[in-house]
């Protein structure tokens with residue numbers, strides 16, 4: 237079967253008012269440039285980990301900005317911290333550093 241490099245997400249509803257947005261706001265305060273993300277997906281297209289796994293950096297930072305953290309710690313374990321995503325981002329967002337920051341936050345939350 238031909239692989240087009242993406243898959244169709246299952247339909248689901250999001251009630252953003254019920255999500256914990258405190259960390260998302262903190263992340264956007266620390267990295268305001270993340271608000272300029274145009275969801276182009278270049279970070280995922282260039283991603284080394286995405287070549288070998290289902291990892292999608294665009295999905296991860298989109299969900300975290302929405303206050304959705306379920307499964308994120310496991311997802312971020314797939315990142316190799318190579319930094320290619322940062323080079324590919326047309327907005328110059330420091331995506332690698334954002335991965336590290338989210339990982340640190342999730343580790344602190346689980347303590």
Ligand code: SF4
Nearest residue numbers: 273274276277279325
């Ligand atoms: S490459 Fe940059 S602008 Fe594009 S989705 Fe990734 S973080 Fe957003």
Ligand code: SF4
Nearest residue numbers: 283315316318319321
């Ligand atoms: S730093 Fe992580 S998310 Fe960015 S390209 Fe490398 S493996 Fe992918």
